[in-house]
Amino acid sequence: MPGPVIVLVRPQLGENIGKAARAMLNFGLTELRLVKPRDGWPNPSAGPSAAGADIVLDQAKVFETTADAVADCQHVYATTVRKRGVTKPVVAPDEAARLMHSETGRHAILFGREASGLGTDDVALARYILTVPINPEFGSLNLAQAVILTAYEWSRIGREFNADIDLVQPTAEDETLPPAPQSELEGLINHFEQLLDPRGYFLPEARSDVTRRTLRSVLTKPNWNHLEVRTLRGILTTLGRDRRD
Amino acid sequence: MPGPVIVLVRPQLGENIGKAARAMLNFGLTELRLVKPRDGWPNPSAGPSAAGADIVLDQAKVFETTADAVADCQHVYATTVRKRGVTKPVVAPDEAARLMHSETGRHAILFGREASGLGTDDVALARYILTVPINPEFGSLNLAQAVILTAYEWSRIGREFNADIDLVQPTAEDETLPPAPQSELEGLINHFEQLLDPRGYFLPEARSDVTRRTLRSVLTKPNWNHLEVRTLRGILTTLGRDRRD
Known part of the structure; x- marks a missing residue:
């Protein structure tokens, strides 16, 4: 390491x-x-x-x-x-x-x-x-x-x-992907904010910073990997669309 | 001592x-x-x-x-x-x-x-x-x-x-809340599905089961607590709204 x-x-x-x-x-x-x-x-x-x-x-x-x-x-x-x-x-x-x-x-x-x-x-x-x-x-x-x-x-x-090292065998851990880098996490958080902001999620203004931090902590906690972040970006793109019915 | x-x-x-x-x-x-x-x-x-x-x-x-x-x-x-x-x-x-x-x-x-x-x-x-x-x-x-x-x-x-020794102890777990019960997690997953379905996220139909499983595993991984699930429910409610601009 x-x-x-x-x-x-x-x-x-x-x-x-x-x-x-x-x-x-x-x-x-x-x-x-x-x-x-x-x-x-x-x-x-x-x-x-x-x-x-x-x-x-x-x-x-x-x-x-x-x-x-x-x-x-x-x-x-x-x-x-x-x-x-x-x-x-x-x-x-x-x-x-x-x-x-x-x-x-x-x-x-x-x-x-x-x-x-x-x-x-x-x-x-x-x-x-x-x-x-x-x-x-x-x-x-x-x-x-x-x-x-x-x-x-x-x-x-x-x-x-x-x-x-001599005692520990390689485990299934190396088969799981590492967490996504911080830049991808930032992209995800920005995507959330872009969708939420015009819908009034960060109002009232006085609470805006706290609300943004809460959003960030909730999204930072999961340790999502690259593929998971990509899935979530796809979900957000879909949520930004209008309903079809 | x-x-x-x-x-x-x-x-x-x-x-x-x-x-x-x-x-x-x-x-x-x-x-x-x-x-x-x-x-x-x-x-x-x-x-x-x-x-x-x-x-x-x-x-x-x-x-x-x-x-x-x-x-x-x-x-x-x-x-x-x-x-x-x-x-x-x-x-x-x-x-x-x-x-x-x-x-x-x-x-x-x-x-x-x-x-x-x-x-x-x-x-x-x-x-x-x-x-x-x-x-x-x-x-x-x-x-x-x-x-x-x-x-x-x-x-x-x-x-x-x-x-x-009277020192400040770092507390990893006892201050953070336990993970939300499964029922709350199910509520969150359902909420996602209800928003995504009418926007065509689970199409084509043949891939629908796989897509639902992926969604579930991405949302299960974080181990969010009750407050975090509630925050996410609020986010989803907001995303279901129309933009204000």
């Missing part, structure tokens, strides 16, 4: 991007993506704090939106320190690492900006909430520390899986 | 002492000991980087030698990035944490100075070598990162042991 993609959403200090790169490479992760880094990219402050993890910085890719950054990923995790009022499965770093080593497809972990964390819209993109169980009276985890704990667990759990 | 004592041997920068204190408190560790801190103690640089973990710094004790610092401890671990040519058991952070939660007596973890790590005499004091399994081609772990990984494992393994 390739390691997860680490996505830093609107990071502020280049120094923290460098520290995150160092934490990643310590445990063998190399794919870094940046969504709208505040000070642009490349950032000269990143290199020194990466302490030699230049390969990670050199290969980092920049995106305009979080959705673009995870468009090719099947499994998206939103890292938050505290639980939010969202109905998504909440996993700890070790549980997330087990998913990453057992579910096919690309995995991406979103980390929010230093002070404020991920925004609601970024969290809405994710299938899982990744929360580090932390001292409730002192939950001050910085960006690089959050990255190193998830990278460490990915590496540690990977050894558990490798240790078992 | 009380948490392990964290012993920083000859630390150089006050800033790193502060970061180590912060990492400790994040996972509920509070007992910090310093052996010959280079710039004396208290150190005004430590406070700001502790980011609020003042209780750890305020209670920190200073010792002249490593032997003094661990004199009251039964189990001493020497943290090293690389294994040394010493004949002691080498444990990873999770294995060390298991020992800490299962062996009675006080446990102490030694961390060396930033650049050079622990000296041979310090390692000689320890019963175990604690080594973080790290990328062999990039093993650059700083002091606070080494501390946070061991503190994290102490906390994580503690939950396995059902120790009374």
Whole structure:
């Protein structure tokens, strides 16, 4: 299994991007993506704090939106320190690492900006909430520390899986298709919205954002594969038609 | 079990002492000991980087030698990035944490100075070598990162042991609702069929059974709960309406 993609959403200090790169490479992760880094990219402050993890910085890719950054990923995790009022499965770093080593497809972990964390819209993109169980009276985890704990667990759990490789037989799992990439899921959600909007589903306007997020969560949960998404697109095209009788 | 004592041997920068204190408190560790801190103690640089973990710094004790610092401890671990040519058991952070939660007596973890790590005499004091399994081609772990990984494992393994550690637990299932009963799922499938049938979705007739089965399996897979099914029923009712524009 390739390691997860680490996505830093609107990071502020280049120094923290460098520290995150160092934490990643310590445990063998190399794919870094940046969504709208505040000070642009490349950032000269990143290199020194990466302490030699230049390969990670050199290969980092920049995106305009979080959705673009995870468009090719099947499994998206939103890292938050505290639980939010969202109905998504909440996993700890070790549980997330087990998913990453057992579910096919690309995995991406979103980390929010230093002070404020991920925004609601970024969290809405994710299938899982990744929360580090932390001292409730002192939950001050910085960006690089959050990255190193998830990278460490990915590496540690990977050894558990490798240790078992000789014992575990290939199963029926490889016959099922992997989940569709995020871009296909976005296409499905957009299709729903295009049909629902002119029919007044997102009214009143004041509730519109909540309604859109609910729609997104309901459609994100199933983990549909490419064929299933295609079936649903066909259903929506049919529903957009007039009745024949 | 009380948490392990964290012993920083000859630390150089006050800033790193502060970061180590912060990492400790994040996972509920509070007992910090310093052996010959280079710039004396208290150190005004430590406070700001502790980011609020003042209780750890305020209670920190200073010792002249490593032997003094661990004199009251039964189990001493020497943290090293690389294994040394010493004949002691080498444990990873999770294995060390298991020992800490299962062996009675006080446990102490030694961390060396930033650049050079622990000296041979310090390692000689320890019963175990604690080594973080790290990328062999990039093993650059700083002091606070080494501390946070061991503190994290102490906390994580503690939950396995059902120790009374008051941390926020990630809850995967108990907060999310159970899947909706089959009757609700049938209601949803019927609703889809009622909308799709008059629009010709199940034609040609010869393929109708297969198409219905595909629809059913796509809608069965998600395991939607009662609220999610209700949301989807609302969506279908809306889609059955005419456009407003």
